[in-house]
Amino acid sequence: MASSNISTKKEERLFTTVSFLENGEHILEENLESIEGYVDHIIYRNADNGYTVLVLVCNEEEETCVGVFSDIAEGENIKAKGSYTEHPTYGRQFQVKSFEEKAPQDEVAIERYLGSGAIKGIGIALAARIVRRFKADTFRIIEEEPERLAEVKGISQRKAMEIADQVNQKKDLRQAMIFLQQYGINTTLAVKIYKTYGQEIYGILKENPYRMADDVEGVGFRTADEIASVWESAPIPISGFEAVSSMCCCRLPERGIPICRFRN
Numbered sequence: 147m148a149s150s151n152i153s154t155k156k157e158e159r160l161f162t163t164v165s166f167l168e169n170g171e172h173i174l175e176e177n178l179e180s181i182e183g184y185v186d187h188i189i190y191r192n193a194d195n196g197y198t199v200l201v202l203v204c205n206e207e208e209e210t211c212v213g214v215f216s217d218i219a220e221g222e223n224i225k226a227k228g229s230y231t232e233h234p235t236y237g238r239q240f241q242v243k244s245f246e247e248k249a250p251q252d253e254v255a256i257e258r259y260l261g262s263g264a265i266k267g268i269g270i271a272l273a274a275r276i277v278r279r280f281k282a283d284t285f286r287i288i289e290e291e292p293e294r295l296a297e298v299k300g301i302s303q304r305k306a307m308e309i310a311d312q313v314n315q316k317k318d319l320r321q322a323m324i325f326l327q328q329y330g331i332n333t334t335l336a337v338k339i340y341k342t343y344g345q346e347i348y349g350i351l352k353e354n355p356y357r358m359a360d361d362v363e364g365v366g367f368r369t370a371d372e373i374a375s376v377w378e379s380a381p382i383p384i385s386g387f388e389a390v391s392s393m394c395c396c397r398l399p400e401r402g403i404p405i406c407r408f409r410n
Contacts, residue, residue, distance in 0.1 A: 178243060181209060182225040184255065185218060185262075196337050202226070202240070213242030214333040216323045216340070217316060221262030223248040223255060244327060247320055249285070253277050256284050265312050272300055288313050322347055329373050338362050 183204035190199040196214045202224070203209075211226060218224070226245040233239050250256040261273030268276070275298050280287045287294050292310030296303045319340060325348065326336040342362050343350055350357055355373045358365040 178227045178229060179240075180225060180227050181211075181240060182223075182248065183209070184223045184258065185220050187220055188218070191215075191218075195334055209240050210236065210238070211240045211242050213245075214337075215242070215245065216333055216337045217319050219259075219262055219264030221259035221264055223250055223259070244333065246324065253281055253284075256282070260284070264316075265309055267305060267309060272298070275299060276301075285313075289317075318345060326351075331369075331373070335362075335364055335369075338364055 181202065181204050183202045186201045186203045186208065188198060188200045189210075191197070196216055197212075198215045198218055199210065199212050200215075200218065201208050202211050211228075213226075213228065224245050224247050226240065226242045228240055228242040228244075231239050231241050250259055257273050257277040260268050260276060261270040263269075276295065277284055279298050280294075288310055292306050293303060295301045295306035295309060301309070322340045322345075323333065323336050326339060327333070329351075331339065339358060339362050340347060342358075351373060356367070356370045358373075359367045359370045
């Protein structure tokens with residue numbers, strides 16, 4: 147591959163981010179590259195943990211990407227950060243550490259996304275009619291005036307609202323993933339947290355993140371405490387102390403060490 151193609155296909159920048167492993171330990175990710183394109187097709191996806199193998203088209207060139215994706219569909223435009231690896235069987239792959247969805251930039255991209263099957267009830271033909279009717283304003287119509295979708299042949303008022311609900315649910319999930327990842331929570335764990343709390347996650351993280359240690363598999367007290375420490379002005383709630391006590395009573399006696407840790 148020519149170096150000129152590489153430079154136009156991806157922007158190479160230095161990123162430094164901190165994430166948590168599921169046991170709460172820190173990992174430092176350095177020298178991550180960034181690539182951007184649309185999901186041409188998904189080769190494999192584990193619905194339980196989000197592990198996905200997909201083909202991303204970047205400036206008409208295909209990249210095989212592997213990683214954990216909270217929610218992904220064919221036709222979506224994404225920007226992914228990660229690094230290239232060489233698989234002994236499948237060859238060159240881009241190992242994705244984090245990603246963000248990008249809004250389709252033109253009518254072709256909008257039609258490709260809607261017709262990909264990401265939204266139940268919309269096929270290729272219907273996607274074409276929707277975009278032909280609303281053009282670049284399609285997503286604004288779906289989010290703000292969904293009843294107008296009924297102007298398109300083949301869409302009833304009921305179906306219009308179902309389409310809008312799906313789009314909004316995907317938007318809510320994406321926003322929650324971004325919110326959780328800013329606290330260093332990796333995608334796998336973020337998906338578990340969101341599945342447990344849904345839209346209540348915002349209030350729980352602000353008021354009592356220690357709940358996660360009891361409610362979410364993979365979140366230990368250390369991870370919850372790291373998240374709580376972000377809210378420096380907020381004191382540990384009563385239930386936070388209860389979480390510490392619970393940890394002392396349930397785990398530390400196994401080692402015979404009655405220790406309780408509090409934050410200042």
